[in-house]
Every structure is written in structure tokens, then in C-alpha cells.
Amino acid sequence: MAEEVKLLMTWSSPFALRVVWALKLKGVQFDSIEEDLSNKSPLLLQYNPVHKKIPVLVHNGKPISESLVILEYVDETWRQYPLLPDGPYDRARARFWAKFSDDKVSPSMWGVFIKQGKEREEAFDQVFENLKFLEEELKGKKFFGGEKIGFADLALGWIAERVCVLEEIIGVKIVEEEKFPLVSAWMQEFVKVPIIKESLPPHEKLVTKIRGIREKFIGAA
Amino acid sequence: MAEESVKLLGYWASPFALRVKWALKLKGVHYEYVEENLPNKSPLLLRYNPVYKKIPVLVHNGKPLAESLLIIEYIDEAWKQNPLLPDDPYERANARFWAKFFDEKCVPEVMGAFASKGEEQEKAAKARENLKMLERALEGKPFFGGDKIGFLDIAVGWIGIWGRIVEEIAGVSLIDAETMPLLTAWLNNFLEVPVIKACIPSWHELLEHNKGFHKILTGSST
Numbered sequence: 001m002a003e004e005v006k007l008l009m010t011w012s013s014p015f016a017l018r019v020v021w022a023l024k025l026k027g028v029q030f031d032s033i034e035e036d037l038s039n040k041s042p043l044l045l046q047y048n049p050v051h052k053k054i055p056v057l058v059h060n061g062k063p064i065s066e067s068l069v070i071l072e073y074v075d076e077t078w079r080q081y082p083l084l085p086d087g088p089y090d091r092a093r094a095r096f097w098a099k100f101s102d103d104k105v106s107p108s109m110w111g112v113f114i115k116q117g118k119e120r121e122e123a124f125d126q127v128f129e130n131l132k133f134l135e136e137e138l139k140g141k142k143f144f145g146g147e148k149i150g151f152a153d154l155a156l157g158w159i160a161e162r163v164c165v166l167e168e169i170i171g172v173k174i175v176e177e178e179k180f181p182l183v184s185a186w187m188q189e190f191v192k193v194p195i196i197k198e199s200l201p202p203h204e205k206l207v208t209k210i211r212g213i214r215e216k217f218i219g220a221a
Numbered sequence: 222m223a224e225e226s227v228k229l230l231g232y233w234a235s236p237f238a239l240r241v242k243w244a245l246k247l248k249g250v251h252y253e254y255v256e257e258n259l260p261n262k263s264p265l266l267l268r269y270n271p272v273y274k275k276i277p278v279l280v281h282n283g284k285p286l287a288e289s290l291l292i293i294e295y296i297d298e299a300w301k302q303n304p305l306l307p308d309d310p311y312e313r314a315n316a317r318f319w320a321k322f323f324d325e326k327c328v329p330e331v332m333g334a335f336a337s338k339g340e341e342q343e344k345a346a347k348a349r350e351n352l353k354m355l356e357r358a359l360e361g362k363p364f365f366g367g368d369k370i371g372f373l374d375i376a377v378g379w380i381g382i383w384g385r386i387v388e389e390i391a392g393v394s395l396i397d398a399e400t401m402p403l404l405t406a407w408l409n410n411f412l413e414v415p416v417i418k419a420c421i422p423s424w425h426e427l428l429e430h431n432k433g434f435h436k437i438l439t440g441s442s443t
Contacts, residue, residue, distance in 0.1 A: 050322060050354060062311055069317045076310040088298035089284050095291050100272060133272055 005030040006058040008044055010037060011201055012209050014158035015067040016055040021154050022071050024195045026078045068098055071151060083151040097137060097144055098155030105130045105159065112174060113166050114217050124174075131180050138182040142189060149193055160187035161200060169211050227252035228280040230266055232259050233422055234430050236379035237289040238277040242420045243375040244293045248300045290320055290376060297372070305372040316365070319358040320376040326351045331380070331395060335387045335431075336438040345393035352380070352396065356403040363410060374411055381408035382421060386428055390435050 007023070007030050009016030023030050035044055035054050047056045047063035056063050057070045059077065064070050075083040084091045108130050111123030134156070137144065144152035159175070167174050177184040191197055229245065229252050231238030245252050257266055257276050269278045269285035278285050279292045281299065286292050297305040306313050330348035334341050358365055358373060365373035384395045398405040411417060 050357075059311075064311070064314045064318070066318055066321055069314050069321065072317065073310050073314040076313065088295050089281070089286070091298065092286050092291055092295040095294065096286070096288060099288060099291065104272075 003029075004058075004060050006033055007031070008033045008035050008041075008047065008054050008056040008058070010035055010054055012206055013054060014162055017161065017199065017201070018067045018154050018157065019055045019057060019070050019074070020199050021157065021196060022074045022083060024199060025081045025083070025149075026074065027080065028074070028078050068102070068155060071098075071154060075151070083145075083154065085145070085150065094144070094151045097134075097152040100130075100133070101152075101156045101158075105134075105156070109159075109163070109166065109174070113170060114214060116218075127174060128179070131175065131183055135180050135182050138186055143186060149190065149196070153190060157190055157196065159183075160190040161196075162206075163187070165203070165207055165210055168207055169214060226280075226282055228255055229253070230255045230257055230263075230269065230278040230280070231276050232257050234427060235276060236383050239379055239420060239422075240289045240375050241277045241279060241292050241296070243378070243417060244296045244305060246416045246420060247305065247370065247375070248296060248303055250296070250300055290324070293372060293375065305366070305375070307366070307371065315358065316371065316373045319355060319365070319373055322351075323355065323377050323380075327355070327380070331384065331387055334393050334395070335391050335435065337391075338439040341391045341393050345391070345395055348395055349397060349400070352404060353401050356401060359403045359407055361403075364407065370411065370414060370417070374407075375417075378408070378411050378417065381412050382424070382427070383431075386431050389428065390432055 005023070005028055007016070007019055009020070009032055011034060020032070033043070035041060037054070040052060044054065044056065045052055047058060048054075048065045051065060053065065055067055055070060056065050057073065058064075059073075064073050071083060084094055105127075108123060108126035112120060112127050115123050143149045144156060149157075163175055175184055175187065191200065227245070227250055229238070229241055231241070231254060233256060242254075255265075257263060259276070262274060266276065266278060267274055269280060270276075270287040273287055275287065277289055277292060278287050279295065280286075281295075286295055293305065306316055327348060330344055330351055333344035334348055337344050355377065362368070364370050365377070380396070387393065388395050396405060396408065412421070
């Protein structure tokens with residue numbers, strides 16, 4: 001039976017990118033469907049009625065939403081290139097860092113990106129506190145997954161993929177090599193991985209788009 | 222072989238610690254329970270969970286884990302008897318999806334109704350709307366896990382107790398039998414299951430504890 005794998009996504013979404021990376025690492029053929037989020041398609045509303053968001057993976061007609069949930073599904077369905085390690089404890093730790101990315105790192109980074117003045121200084125403190133934990137976790141490792149990238153790397157990968165864009169827009173360095181040598185090294189190694197490198201969204205287009213988001217947000221405040 | 226050591230750092234009034242207790246009990250895992258005095262966190266807790274500094278923390282043979290849903294997945298993988306998550310990857314994805322939905326979309330709204338002064342009814346209405354959506358995951362089954370209790374049941378089940386407490390203290394309706402017949406029926410079944418019921422803290426103590434908490438959250442001035 002022919003397998004049908006579709007991914008509803010947008011070119012600039014870091015959450016969709018996680019799924020793209022996972023599918024490509026596993027060599028899974030898929031159709032990407034670019035969604036216009038200002039005009040959501042009936043397909044998206046049908047496949048993700050609860051959140052109405054991308055990414056949505058549709059495997060043989062069955063939809064799965066929420067990027068980390070999708071990653072676990074992809075890992076369990078296609079066994080080549082395992083994303084999660086074998087042992088239960090290491091798996092739990094990988095899931096922990098993935099959750100940490102969404103619960104703590106992402107909101108703190110957003111804070112630095114849109115806040116100004118004293119509020120931004122405080123946001124920086126949050127970011128640094130979070131980066132310290134990542135720095136600690138990377139001791140003795142090339143990637144969060146060890147020698148190869150894994151689940152936690154894909155979850156945290158937006159840092160490697162996107163922080164330079166945020167830095168360019170606000171004109172301030174966020175992840176300084178002196179302060180966070182291991183995280184900086186990991187960021188450089190991550191984007192060098194061929195699958196990751198070839199999937200990166202076009203830089204200038206991304207800068208323009210995200211700059212626009214920032215201006216809109218600050219303007220509306 | 223060295224004896225297995227399982228410790229759970231928890232707090233008697235925490236629904237998140239209760240989730241983990243339920244998982245351990247369902248698996249028949251023997252564990253040592255360590256009650257944390259939350260305003261005064263122990264050095265042990267801070268060492269075992271430096272990132273969030275919260276309970277529950279499971280320590281298995283000296284290795285600590287935090288975040289209740291992650292802990293439950295770990296328990297399911299480390300002890301294979303009485304599986305909590307289904308076998309099929311799509312059904313596992315659904316269980317994880319709804320557990321995440323509950324934590325991110327239902328719990329904050331319930332907490333919002335509890336902590337708010339003046340906006341309780343609004344927040345409760347939103348909470349009801351989201352709780353109602355959980356019925357989609359029941360789909361005519363007695364439990365989220367099917368015929369037996371599973372991951373999603375123990376992830377969500379505490380709402381049957383804490384929800385009623387919020388209703389009483391904040392004067393709102395959260396779990397409405399008329400508009401949520403499936404959820405109501407499920408809760409009534411779930412909370413009566415002996416191993417589940419046995420772990421639930423005293424209603425009276427929980428109510429008094431949360432009344433105090435409510436006063437603090439809504440400001441002691443009237």
C-alpha cells in the first residue's frame with residue numbers, strides 16, 4: 001500500500017521545521033502543504049480543529065498535531081535513525097529538555113526580542129539562566145543526543161537556526177561565545193549537519209518577516 | 222543484584238504529585254514517599270530539580286526526574302506490567318496530545334477562575350469550553366484508556382477533585398453534568414476505582430488548604 005505523508009506547515013515556522021528535520025533524517029518522503037495562516041484552509045481546520053495551527057502531520061489520512069507529539073509519532077512509526085535514545089532514563093531526559101525548550105527558553109527569548117529598556121534587561125537575565133542549564137547539559141557532549149543529533153537537538157534546534165536572526169534584528173548579541181562556549185559550539189555544529197543545513201529557511205526572507213512581526217508587536221503595544 | 226530504590230518527592234495537596242502516585246500504584250511499584258514542606262524547599266529537592274525547583278520528582282536508583290507527565294511516561298517504560306500508554310503510535314499520539322491540551326488549555330483556565338477576583342465567571346466559562354473538548358477523546362469509551370485506566374485518565378483525573386474544590390470556593394461551575402455528560406460519567410467511574418480512590422487526600426483538608434490559598438491569591442483585602 002502506498003504510504004501517504006503530508007505536512008501542513010509554513011516556511012518560516014520553527015515548529016514545522018522540527019518535523020521537517022525529523023522526516024528528512026529518517027528519509028521519509030512527504031508532501032509539504034504551505035498554509036496561509038491569515039486565511040486558514042478547510043483542510044487545516046478539519047485536521048486540527050482544536051488548535052487550528054500548523055504543523056499538522058497527516059499519515060495515511062490520520063492527523064497529528066503539536067510538534068513534539070508529532071516527533072514522538074514519527075520516531076515510533078519510522079524506526080530508522082532513532083531520535084530518542086534506548087534507555088527509559090535517557091529518553092525521559094531528552095523529553096525534559098525538549099519541554100524546557102518550549103516552556104522556558106522560547107518565552108524568555110521572545111521577551112528579549114520584543115521588550116525594551118529595563119524589561120529587556122530582566123528578560124536577558126531569564127535567557128542567561130536558561131542557557132546556563134543548557135550549557136551544563138552539554139558538558140562532554142557534541143550534541144544533546146550525544147555523537148549524533150536527536151530528539152532534544154531537534155526541539156532546541158530553533159536556537160541554532162534562529163537566534164542569529166533575532167540578534168541581527170535587535171542589534172544585540174544574545175548567545176555570547178565567551179559566556180556560553182558549549183551552547184555556541186553546539187549551535188555551529190547543529191546547522192552544519194547536512195539535513196539541517198539544506199532545510200534552513202532563506203535568511204534574508206526570514207529576517208524581513210520576523211522584523212515585520214516585531215514591528216507589528218511593538219507598534220501595537 | 223542491588224535492591225531497587227524508588228523515591229517520590231511530593232506534596233500532599235499537589236495534583237501533579239497525585240498523578241505520579243496513581244501511576245506507581247497502578248504498576249504496583251513500591252516506593253518511598255518524601256513529603257516536601259513547600260514554602261521551605263529541601264536541599265534535596267533543589268539538587269534533584271534545579272531547573273524548576275518543583276515537585277513531583279521521582280528518584281529511581283539515585284537518578285532524578287521532574288515534570289509529572291514525563292515521569293509517568295518513564296514509569297510506563299521502566300515497568301512494563303499494566304501498560305499506561307496504548308501500543309499503537311497513533312493512539313499514543315492522541316493520548317499525549319490531549320494530556321498536553323489539558324495541561325496547557327484547561328488547567329490555566331481553572332487556576333484563573335480560582336485566582337481571579339471579579340473575573341471568575343468569565344474564566345470558568347472558558348475552562349468549561351475547553352474541558353468539554355476532552356469528551357472528544359472519550360468517544361463512547363468508559364475510560365480514556367479504553368476498558369482500563371490509562372495515561373490520559375491519570376493525567377486528567379484530578380480535575381474531578383480539584384475542580385469541585387474550585388467550584389465551591391470560587392462559586393463557579395466547571396464540570397457541568399448537563400453539558401458534559403460523558404466527562405461527568407467518566408469522572409464518577411474513575412474516582413471510584415479502588416487504587417485511585419485510595420490515594421486521594423482528605424476532601425475536608427484539601428478544601429481548608431485551598432480556602433487559605435484562595436485568600437492569598439485573591440488578596441486578603443475584600
